[in-house]
Amino acid sequence: MSAPMLSIAALSVRFGGLVAVDDVTFDVAAGSTHGLIGPNGAGKTTMFNLISGLTPPTSGAIRLADREINDLPSWKRAALGLSRTFQNIRVFPEMTLAENVATGLHPSLVQGFPAILTRLGGFAASERRARDIAMEQLEFVGLAAKARQRAGDLPYGDQRRLEIARALANQPRLLMLDEPAAGMNPSEKLELLGLLERLKGRGLTMLVVEHDMKFVMRLCDRISVINFGRKIAEGAPAEVRANADVIEAYLGAKVARGLEKGA
Amino acid sequence: MPAFLDDFLFTYESLVHSLGVNGLLALSMYVVLAMGQLSLGQAAFMGIGAYTSALLTLNVGAPFPLVLVAVMITPALGALIIGAPTLRLSGVYLALATIGVGEMLRLLYINTPLFGGALGLSGIPRLAGIIWIYGCLAVGLIVFVFVARSRVGRAMEAMREDELAAGAIGVNLPRYKLGGLVVSAAIAGLAGALDAHVSSFISPAAYGFDAAVTILSFALLGGIGSPFGPVLGAIILTLLPEALRPLQDFRLVVNGLIIVLAVLFMPRGLLAWRMGRLAARPGGASR
Numbered sequence: 001m002s003a004p005m006l007s008i009a010a011l012s013v014r015f016g017g018l019v020a021v022d023d024v025t026f027d028v029a030a031g032s033t034h035g036l037i038g039p040n041g042a043g044k045t046t047m048f049n050l051i052s053g054l055t056p057p058t059s060g061a062i063r064l065a066d067r068e069i070n071d072l073p074s075w076k077r078a079a080l081g082l083s084r085t086f087q088n089i090r091v092f093p094e095m096t097l098a099e100n101v102a103t104g105l106h107p108s109l110v111q112g113f114p115a116i117l118t119r120l121g122g123f124a125a126s127e128r129r130a131r132d133i134a135m136e137q138l139e140f141v142g143l144a145a146k147a148r149q150r151a152g153d154l155p156y157g158d159q160r161r162l163e164i165a166r167a168l169a170n171q172p173r174l175l176m177l178d179e180p181a182a183g184m185n186p187s188e189k190l191e192l193l194g195l196l197e198r199l200k201g202r203g204l205t206m207l208v209v210e211h212d213m214k215f216v217m218r219l220c221d222r223i224s225v226i227n228f229g230r231k232i233a234e235g236a237p238a239e240v241r242a243n244a245d246v247i248e249a250y251l252g253a254k255v256a257r258g259l260e261k262g263a
Numbered sequence: 264m265p266a267f268l269d270d271f272l273f274t275y276e277s278l279v280h281s282l283g284v285n286g287l288l289a290l291s292m293y294v295v296l297a298m299g300q301l302s303l304g305q306a307a308f309m310g311i312g313a314y315t316s317a318l319l320t321l322n323v324g325a326p327f328p329l330v331l332v333a334v335m336i337t338p339a340l341g342a343l344i345i346g347a348p349t350l351r352l353s354g355v356y357l358a359l360a361t362i363g364v365g366e367m368l369r370l371l372y373i374n375t376p377l378f379g380g381a382l383g384l385s386g387i388p389r390l391a392g393i394i395w396i397y398g399c400l401a402v403g404l405i406v407f408v409f410v411a412r413s414r415v416g417r418a419m420e421a422m423r424e425d426e427l428a429a430g431a432i433g434v435n436l437p438r439y440k441l442g443g444l445v446v447s448a449a450i451a452g453l454a455g456a457l458d459a460h461v462s463s464f465i466s467p468a469a470y471g472f473d474a475a476v477t478i479l480s481f482a483l484l485g486g487i488g489s490p491f492g493p494v495l496g497a498i499i500l501t502l503l504p505e506a507l508r509p510l511q512d513f514r515l516v517v518n519g520l521i522i523v524l525a526v527l528f529m530p531r532g533l534l535a536w537r538m539g540r541l542a543a544r545p546g547g548a549s550r
Contacts, residue, residue, distance in 0.1 A: 052431055078433035090428035092421050094488075099540045103417040107433035116413045117406060119542075127413070127542035134541075166432065 003065070005030040005174050005205040006051070011060030013050060020046045022229040023060070028174070028222075030065075033196070033206045035220035035237075037213070039249055043229040044209045045087055048178050051207075052084045053077045065173065079107035083172030085163040087179045087209075093152025097143055097162055100151050101134035104169030137165040141195060157188045164195070175199070176207045181215050189215060217241065225249065272393075277462070278505060283396035284458045285501050289481035289493035290403045291450035296487045298443050299423035303475040304345065304361030305451045307368050308338040310470030312452025313459040314372065317384045320460070327390045331456060338452035339445045346444045350437050357444075365475060372467035383466025384459075391460035399453060400494070407490035412542040419443070420540055423487075451478075484525055486532015495534050 004027035013021045021043045028034040036044050049055040051062055053074035062069050069077050083104075092100050109130055115121040138144040141161040146154065151162060160180060167175055180196070181189045189212065196219055199206065210216045216223065217237040225233040225240060227249040233240055240246055248256040272279065288305060295302045312334040319325045319333055341364075349360040372378040379385075410416050418439060421429035430436050459465045477500070485496025503521060507514045525533065 054427065054431070073436075074430045075433050075435050078431060084431055086428065086431075090425050090431075092424040092428070094424055094537060095417075095420060095540065099417060099420075102541055103421045103429075104432050106414060106418055106421075109414045111414045113415075116415060117409055119409065123413075124542065130414070131541055131543040170433065 003030060004028055004063075005032075005065055006034075006207065007061075007063040008047075008051070009061040009063070011047075011050060011062065012058050013046060013055060014058045020229050021050060021057075021226075024226060024229070024231045026224045026231060026234060028205060028207050030205055031203045032221045033200050033208065033219055035216045035223035036207060036209045036226065037211075037216055037223060037240075038226040042226045042249075044226065045178060046229075047226070048084065048176055048207075048209060052082060052176060075107075078170070081170070081173030082176070083167040083170060083174065084176035085160070085167050085178055085180060087182065089156070089159045089163055091151040091154075091159050091162050091166070093150070095151055096148050097138055097151055097154070097165075098131060098134045098147040100162055101137050101165050101169050102130040104137075104166035105130050105133055106170070108170055133169055134165075137168050138162075140168070140198075141165045142191075157184050160184070161192070161195070168199075172204075174205045174207065178209050179211060180208065181210055181212050193219060278501070279393060280396060280458070280461045282498055282501050283393070283400050284454050284461075285478075285481060285497035286400045286494045287396070287403060287450055287454035287457070288478045289485065289497035290400070290407065290490060291447040291454065292478050292482040293407065293487055293490055293493040294443050294447040294450070296482050296493075297423060298419040298439055299426060300440055300443060301355065301358040302361045302444060302447065303358045303472070303479065304342075304364055305447065305478045306470045306472070306474035307361065307365035308341065308448040308451035309455035309458075309474070309478075310365075310368055310372070310467070311338040311341055311448075312455030313465045313470070314378055314384070314455075315452070316456035317387045317459050317465055318377070320387060320390065321384065327460075330390075331453060334452045334456035335449035338448040338455075342444045342448035343441070346441045350441055362472065362475065365470070365472065369467045369471050372470075378467070381467060383464065383468075385464045387459050387463045387465065389461055389463055391457045396457050396461070399457065403450060404490055404494065408538070411490065411538050412540060417540045480522060482532075484522060484532060486529075486534045486536075488531065488535060488537035490538075492532050492534040492536075496532065499533070 006028040008024060008026050011021055011024045012019065036047060038044055046055060050057050053072060057070065064080055064082055067080065069080065092103065109126060111123060111126055115123040135144060135147060138147050141164055143158060143161055143165065154162060181192055184192060193215060208216065208220060220237060223237055223240045224231055225246050232245045232249060233243045244256065247259065288309060291305050315337045316330050316334045319330045345360060345364050349357055373381045418429065418434045421434060422436065422439060426436065481497040481500055482493040484500060485494065486492035503518055504514060507517055510517055
């Protein structure tokens with residue numbers, strides 16, 4: 001296995017008396033698709049917020065490739081190639097789709113004030129680049145035809161795909177998807193799966209939180225399971241599916257024992 | 264100059280000046296609101312500019328262009344000092360901090376002989392005029408239109424629409440917030456100085472809380488989808504009291520009513536048009 005793209009070591013966070021994430025350790029191998037699953041309230045989104053810098057950890061370490069990023073604000077992590085989507089979609093509703101994606105290019109687009117105010121010094125070229133990359137990403141997620149529409153007017157599934165396009169604009173090293181398939185119908189899910197598999201084919205490292213087990217099992221190379229803030233299992237999809245602790249966490253001890261007897 | 268224009272200017276000179284000065288103040292408010300922040304310090308920054316310019320002209324006899332540079336730097340420094348510790352605050356907290364600063368300054372002017380106390384300073388030479396005022400306003404508008412259609416304009420709008428998401432895609436939030444406040448302070452300071460140098464008289468009462476709210480209402484009435492909205496709002500709110508003069512005592516009541524109705528029925532402002540943020544049109548040529 002190559003060096004991990006993301007490395008989480010003994011990460012914990014407490015909100016008052018509640019330990020939301022408790023001593024969690026796992027690695028996301030470069031080029032792999034890693035799933036993060038667990039019952040509702042297990043701490044998956046908190047985990048995402050810790051990694052992307054929206055919540056400061058109480059203890060532990062987060063490394064992106066070779067760099068410890070614990071103390072960096074979220075915008076610096078984004079500039080280092082850490083990109084994410086949100087469970088409750090956060091596109092910029094008043095902007096057009098193209099503007100949304102072009103905004104995602106922010107960290108790598110060089111435009112000094114002299115260039116902005118004089119429209120010289122490669123300004124036009126850099127705006128064209130922003131537009132071209134925006135169109136490219138929109139094409140990739142299948143939204144190019146709607147480039148000039150207002151993002152807030154899009155149906156739900158499209159907004160999710162727009163958020164992915166925006167997250168891809170800056171060519172991230174790690175893409176974190178928080179419940180990308182939530183609220184989608186089966187055909188939309190299938191389409192999304194195809195999209196993510198194409199990203200996987202390009203060698204992009206992804207960390208995915210998702211409730212749809214079929215989706216996760218098909219997409220991910222490796223899965224970590226958390227429950228009540230603790231990691232209870234990790235392994236390939238088949239291993240995780242057969243893990244007794246995981247079944248118990250999802251179905252409750254009683255049902256899990258019943259299943260065991262039956263088997 | 265044609266005679267009728269001469270007459271017009273003679274009658275309405277101070278109104279024409281106010282329109283331009285208020286337009287500049289509206290632009291200074293726009294910078295802050297356009298990135299989703301709320302400052303009620305614009306009147307205070309205007310006051311810093313006005314007093315700086317008056318003192319420099321009266322006591323030092325500095326050349327006017329130099330004075331105009333100074334009146335942008337002093338409030339900008341003030342904004343840096345207020346902004347640095349309050350940077351992590353957003354929304355209403357920044358507004359409260361800026362109100363506090365405004366009141367502090369107002370009391371400082373009233374109680375300091377150098378600033379002329381409650382009477383203010385008078386006899387300021389009329390060095391500014393229509394050309395200076397509208398020249399600055401035009402430059403300001405052009406700059407903001409250029410900035411809006413750039414990486415910076417997109418980042419500002421992203422912050423206004425969803426600050427958390429803007430941070431998550433790499434917008435340096437503290438830097439943008441502080442930068443916005445500093446620029447808005449500089450513009451307000453410039454407006455204050457130009458105003459002082461056309462009306463020849465300044466007093467602390469003009470830079471209090473009332474003025475801060477009036478400046479805010481310019482932007483809210485006009486709308487902040489483009490820099491033109493706030494300027495339009497300033498024009499309307501400056502002309503309205505004049506247009507309502509026949510109503511005499513009921514003037515301010517109707518004035519207030521119009522503002523309330525406009526905000527109720529046009530929450531995006533009178534100029535709801537939103538300016539595009541990409542300088543190159545999507546779907547356009549070149550690939």
